Amino acid sequence: MTITRLDLDGHGSPAALVIRILQLEPTLPVPIPVEQLCRELDITSIGELETEGFEAALITDECKSTGAILVARQSSRQRRRFSIAHELGHFLIRSHLPRSGEQSMCSAEHLGVNDVKEEDRRRRMEAEANRFAALLLIPPPLVRAELKAIRRPDISHVVRLARLFDVSKDAMARAYCEYCREAVAIALIRNGRVLRTYRNAANFPPLEVWRGQPVPSGSLAQTQFQPGELSSVEECEPGLWVREPGDRTVAALTEQVLGQREGFSLVMLVAELRDEEEPETSPHW
Numbered sequence: 001m002t003i004t005r006l007d008l009d010g011h012g013s014p015a016a017l018v019i020r021i022l023q024l025e026p027t028l029p030v031p032i033p034v035e036q037l038c039r040e041l042d043i044t045s046i047g048e049l050e051t052e053g054f055e056a057a058l059i060t061d062e063c064k065s066t067g068a069i070l071v072a073r074q075s076s077r078q079r080r081r082f083s084i085a086h087e088l089g090h091f092l093i094r095s096h097l098p099r100s101g102e103q104s105m106c107s108a109e110h111l112g113v114n115d116v117k118e119e120d121r122r123r124r125m126e127a128e129a130n131r132f133a134a135l136l137l138i139p140p141p142l143v144r145a146e147l148k149a150i151r152r153p154d155i156s157h158v159v160r161l162a163r164l165f166d167v168s169k170d171a172m173a174r175a176y177c178e179y180c181r182e183a184v185a186i187a188l189i190r191n192g193r194v195l196r197t198y199r200n201a202a203n204f205p206p207l208e209v210w211r212g213q214p215v216p217s218g219s220l221a222q223t224q225f226q227p228g229e230l231s232s233v234e235e236c237e238p239g240l241w242v243r244e245p246g247d248r249t250v251a252a253l254t255e256q257v258l259g260q261r262e263g264f265s266l267v268m269l270v271a272e273l274r275d276e277e278e279p280e281t282s283p284h285w
Contacts, residue, residue, distance in 0.1 A: 001025055001040045008041075008092060014116075014132035017092055022139055031166035032137055034085050042066045043091065046084060048073045049105075056083035057105040058090050067091045078168045082133050086111060089132030096125050137167050138175045147176075153184045155230060155258045155268045169258075173266060174198045183271040185241070189221055191263040204271055205250060206243040216240040221267045225259025232256070233270075241269055249273055 003024045011020045021037070022028065028037075035046055042065070049057055049070035060067035069087045071080050086106065090096045110126040118124040143161065150157055153176075162172035173186040177198040185199035185207060194213050208216075215221045219241070220234050238253040251274040258266045 001036065003037075003040050005041050005092070012094055014089060014093065014128050014135060017089075017132060018135040018139065021136070022141070028139075030142060030164060031081075032139070034081055034088070034137065037136075038069065038084060038088055041088065041092065043088065044068055046071065051105065053107060054105045055079070055108050055111055056087050058087040059104065060091060062097070064091060064094075064097075076168075078162075078166060078171075081137060081166060082168070082171065083111065085133035085136050086129045088136075089129035090125070093125075093128055093132065096129070134171060134175065138165050138171065140179060143175055144179050147180055150180075153180060153182050153268060153270050154233070155186075155256050155266060158186070158266065158268070159258070169260070169266060170196070177204075183273050185269040185271075187221070187241075187267040187269070189215055189265045189267060192222065199269075203273065204269070207241055208239070208243045209241055215267075219267075220255040221257050221265060223257065225257055225265060227259050227261045229259040230256070231258075238271070242271070 003021065007024055008017060008020055011017050038046060044066050045068045047068065047070050049055075049072050051057075055072050055075065057070040058067055059070065069084055071083045075083060083106070090104065106126065111130060113123050113126040114130060116124060116127045116131055118127055143165070146161055146164070158169055158172050158176050161176065162169045165172065170188055173188065177184055177186055177200050180200055181203070183200060183203035185197060185204045187194055187209070188196045192215050194209050194211055194215065196211060197207055197209065199207060219236060220231060223231070225231060233254050233256045236253055236255050238250040240253075242250055242253060250271050252272040254270045256268045260266065
């Protein structure tokens, strides 16, 4: 690598920083070598964080001349990679300077904040660092190239791409929904309740199920699947998941479930959309 932090001067947003990094290092391998990139960008060390209740921390001076990153010892490899990328985001985004009395330490909650329009300054900073990490570890041009070869959405693709980019299935599920051209949504479930949902907002209609709600009655996701077990694709009533079940834009909806450890599962929803101008006709027998 030949990139330096000086090369990023004038690029302040998460997206602008990642775009510039990819322009300067067009041959970056997959998975992205995030620790090597840190060393090139003035992160002098990556160590272990001993403080309980936190996932990662950035240690730097007020001028951000250099920095050091600490990551919780118990983190999985994928979690560690995301935490490192998250702290690198804090280091590179110029406006991310802690106020007097604030600590540059990030909890699991901080690593889950996604709305960059948060009014609270600290949460907005965490959302921006998360956005930077997601874009860096799953670069849109690279994941879009992979998705072009996919004919129909399937959870097995999420598993394969998560392995390819060395990220969590949850992180890849979010990117999959964002960059897939199909009408697809994915829900993360734990012990029968919805934790998070992602959808292709341009194509997939609004969901009727929110965080904390139980899995819809009658859904395939109510079935207990073993870790790694992948269900078949089953058609379901659109009204189980989709708001306004009488909406004619949804001709059909399918579910597919991937069992995971500790009560987790992923549910992929794929909608078949009807042309809004196409009248609904009776079948010909």
